[in-house]
Amino acid sequence: MISRLQQIQVTVQQIAEAISSVLMMDVTIFDQHMVRIAGTGYHRDTVGQRIIGYSVGHQVIEKREEYIIADIKSNDACLVCEKQSTCMELAQLCCPILLGSEVIGVISLIAFSREQQMEIIHKGTQLLDFIRKMAELIAAKTVEKSTVNRLLFLKNQLETVLNFVAEGVIAIDNAARVINMNFAAERMLRTKFNDVLDFHINEVFPGTPIPEILRNGKEFLDREVKMWRNGRQHHYLINAKPMLVDGVIQGAVASFRLVNEGYQSGYSKEAPVAFEDIVGNSKNLAAVKEEAKKAAFGLSTVLITGESGTGKEIFARAIHFTSDRSTGPLVALNCAAIPEALLESELFGYEEGSFTGAKKGGKPGKFELANGGTLFLDEIGDMPLALQAKMLRVLQERVVERIGSVKVIPINVRMIAATNRNLEEMILEGRFREDLYYRLNVFPILLPALRERKSDIMELAGYFMQKHARAYGKDIQSISAEAEEVLLQYNWPGNIRELENAMECAVIKTLGSTVEVRDLPPKIAVTSQSGESLLQHSAEKEEILKALKKYGGSVEGKAQAAASLGISIATLYRKIRKYGLS
Numbered sequence: 001m002i003s004r005l006q007q008i009q010v011t012v013q014q015i016a017e018a019i020s021s022v023l024m025m026d027v028t029i030f031d032q033h034m035v036r037i038a039g040t041g042y043h044r045d046t047v048g049q050r051i052i053g054y055s056v057g058h059q060v061i062e063k064r065e066e067y068i069i070a071d072i073k074s075n076d077a078c079l080v081c082e083k084q085s086t087c088m089e090l091a092q093l094c095c096p097i098l099l100g101s102e103v104i105g106v107i108s109l110i111a112f113s114r115e116q117q118m119e120i121i122h123k124g125t126q127l128l129d130f131i132r133k134m135a136e137l138i139a140a141k142t143v144e145k146s147t148v149n150r151l152l153f154l155k156n157q158l159e160t161v162l163n164f165v166a167e168g169v170i171a172i173d174n175a176a177r178v179i180n181m182n183f184a185a186e187r188m189l190r191t192k193f194n195d196v197l198d199f200h201i202n203e204v205f206p207g208t209p210i211p212e213i214l215r216n217g218k219e220f221l222d223r224e225v226k227m228w229r230n231g232r233q234h235h236y237l238i239n240a241k242p243m244l245v246d247g248v249i250q251g252a253v254a255s256f257r258l259v260n261e262g263y264q265s266g267y268s269k270e271a272p273v274a275f276e277d278i279v280g281n282s283k284n285l286a287a288v289k290e291e292a293k294k295a296a297f298g299l300s301t302v303l304i305t306g307e308s309g310t311g312k313e314i315f316a317r318a319i320h321f322t323s324d325r326s327t328g329p330l331v332a333l334n335c336a337a338i339p340e341a342l343l344e345s346e347l348f349g350y351e352e353g354s355f356t357g358a359k360k361g362g363k364p365g366k367f368e369l370a371n372g373g374t375l376f377l378d379e380i381g382d383m384p385l386a387l388q389a390k391m392l393r394v395l396q397e398r399v400v401e402r403i404g405s406v407k408v409i410p411i412n413v414r415m416i417a418a419t420n421r422n423l424e425e426m427i428l429e430g431r432f433r434e435d436l437y438y439r440l441n442v443f444p445i446l447l448p449a450l451r452e453r454k455s456d457i458m459e460l461a462g463y464f465m466q467k468h469a470r471a472y473g474k475d476i477q478s479i480s481a482e483a484e485e486v487l488l489q490y491n492w493p494g495n496i497r498e499l500e501n502a503m504e505c506a507v508i509k510t511l512g513s514t515v516e517v518r519d520l521p522p523k524i525a526v527t528s529q530s531g532e533s534l535l536q537h538s539a540e541k542e543e544i545l546k547a548l549k550k551y552g553g554s555v556e557g558k559a560q561a562a563a564s565l566g567i568s569i570a571t572l573y574r575k576i577r578k579y580g581l582s
């Protein structure tokens, strides 16, 4: 193991040189294993080597004593040294480097000349006082080093843990500036920590109540915050706590999760959806529609998989309204939208008095509410393992028990589950139960991504253009050939939802009756083309300026401007800097 002195070798050498130049004598410093850590003059060349043989140094370490050796040839301590007869040193002064009661090394001041020897003879105790101070300094440096090492270790440990959790975590200092952020927070806020370090939290996460804590010191749980991003409103549930040092608020830490459109209420109130309402005639989509129609007429559980925004929910609704349960309830629950602790009672309900805060008369769960109809469980991949086991029982036995009750309630419910996750991979990682997967996957439906059905893009774009033009009372008739090319070239990672947002944004911006490239969100226009032309740059700059003029340069204004441009706030700030728009 590397010794304490070895860990700070450079510092030890510097101290040896400083002593040597002040006292005009050579210095050597070695650790408790007799390895030379530093040396000046004659001893410089053997730094890093172990001192062999039994010498005064060994005695300093063993006895933890200081030595003043006025004459090497006659001193008792030197008599035991094998090299005494050939030793070129005339006199020596040795001092242990102590860390508590442990010797971690020795400083030795050496006289090679008569004058230096005289110095040691006449001023030995003063010199020793000085060397002792230097030994204390070195010991303090080793403590400092191990403190730094420990802090680095803790920092790594903390980062590993932070980046392991699925919740977003963000920390601010006492001026509400961002000082830390984990991977999940980066993902959810679509930003990079380095891009927003030291930004005011409101610039990164507008509308969050986290700064309140700096004023009142009160922690809060499950506060809902809505934020516009990419033309879409996102809901977050936030918990936050003050960071206290010696009782003084030094900042705050918040953890949050994205509660995408927490549609907890049933769909029964909503308008029915037929397969004919699902826009798109590509071969891929037509095949899936045929499959889904077959599923609608059975009673089997359906598992819809597909990337986010591919239309899983709209398919689930079409299946329900085409099935012979269409007059029954359609009840939906997004497993990712509900805090884990509440999910069980949402699904299974509870009896009166089953836990603190339980409603009088108890509450039915979604299974009961969906009786005679369909239960749509979205984001099933986010269901915790313990609940998965309970779900499996319901699917096998077709009965539910409310929390806190022993009564068994029979249920007649068709289940449709959906996920954008790869459940088979999750099974291998032990995060999803294989038996539940097979129970759910009776009728699998795989929705293709938009990029896998390019021929649907323009049909959908036209459909959304008309829908939003109607809503905004605008007379927009067509999409220009250039805009069409851009729409077709783009990769659509956010699928149909992203296309709908893009077309809504275009409808808002279009001045005439045709959607042009400049009306599309800059992100789509830029990434669709190979290389960013000067023309695009100036168009983008103009768009940003327009948005900033419209919404104002305040933090809130910038957040709105970013939302209207379909970009994240951090990207807006980057572009403001890039185009010098301060």
Ligand SMILES: Nc1ncnc2c1ncn2[C@@H]1O[C@H](COP(=O)(O)OP(=O)(O)OP(=O)(O)O)[C@@H](O)[C@H]1O
Pocket: 277, 278, 279, 280, 306, 307, 308, 309, 310, 311, 312, 313, 314, 315, 378, 419, 420, 496, 497, 500
């Ligand atoms: N083929 C389609 N025709 C018309 N609208 C569609 C079509 N597919 C999806 N949409 C619309 O696009 C949006 C996204 O679809 P939906 O919510 O069904 O996707 P999803 O796969 O469930 O997304 P997520 O996994 O993110 O919840 C919805 O507003 C939906 O009405």
